[in-house]
Amino acid sequence: MVSGGIYSGKFGELRKLFNALRLRGYRVIAPKLEDGVIRLKEVTSFDEVPYGWEDIQAPGKYSVREGGKHFRHGPDAPKRILYPPRLELFRLRPDWSVEYPKERFPPTALFAIKPCDLASISVMDRVQGGIGDPYYLALRKKLIIIVENCVEPGATCFCSTMGTGPEARDGFDIAYTRLDDNLVVFRPGSDLGVELLSELNIEPATDEVLRKYYDALKNASLKAKAPFELERLPDELELGLNSPVFKEVAERCFGCAGCNMVCPTCFCFDVIDEPELDGGAVRVRVWDGCFSYTYAEVAGGNFRKDLWARYRHWVLHKFAYWVRQFGVFGCVGCGRCITWCPAGIDLRETIKSVVEWVRSRGGG
Ligand code: SF4
């Protein structure tokens, strides 16, 4: 009988868990290998989850290879599911009648997402949840979350510094950890998680398994560190507003806004009316981002014309203003903006350099 606590079982129990979700009618969204990239997609079979594959990530670089032990998060975050890049709000018919899309928020299970992505959902809860976004809340209400703890973080990960990984702390239904090819540790995080785990053939983890488990997470934690500390970081970054570092880094930036798009917590959007050939129109909500030139264009001009100012705003928002607005950092340390930046700009290095600049001038 499963209650709280930590359990262990064989790899096959993960398949049972996956099938149990499907049997309960959940749409399962999980990592899936597509065109050489591990995406977050609807999957209908456990065999589609890329166990046995590994991704290799570095600033501006991403590849996958078969035969690796652990995959990490790809470019898609839960944001793509809970807060889609393009959402139809309503349709205006040529006769001026308004049609709203039918029910489109099925009960959804996020399966094998990473702890940093779980943390990003909790950040989004404060933002989208806080403003009462009905689309976000409709999906969020019917969401079940199965997290895969990381025992092998990638080269761009820094969840350990941000306090979001490599182990999921709360907010999940089940967290599991693959310790080796046929040993998985399970932890329930909700009543539903307990109920689902009760259907598996698992048993309370022995002392030996627990030791292995804590060692693996400790090693992972040491690997996922950034070269800066969080203590006083918001203040130090604000003291670094005039640091030349922002201008120097922005020389390499293309202003493509790719970092905004892959970031699991960037939440800006635009609302656009698209005319249709029959005389009707559709109103859509689409992602927007502070890196794009037009983002800060308002009546009377653009208040962030320079790319360096947009870059600086993004860094400051994630690591300073967000803390003042929402009480948490806007960055969960997933490293996506580093991996997927075509210029290989490393956010960790920018922050480290700004902090060094501030301290060299007696600040901080
Ligand atoms: S700022 Fe970069 S590292 Fe931080 S959450 Fe966004 S994409 Fe991940």
Ligand code: SF4
């Ligand atoms: S992804 Fe890189 S190049 Fe593109 S806007 Fe972000 S920092 Fe600049």
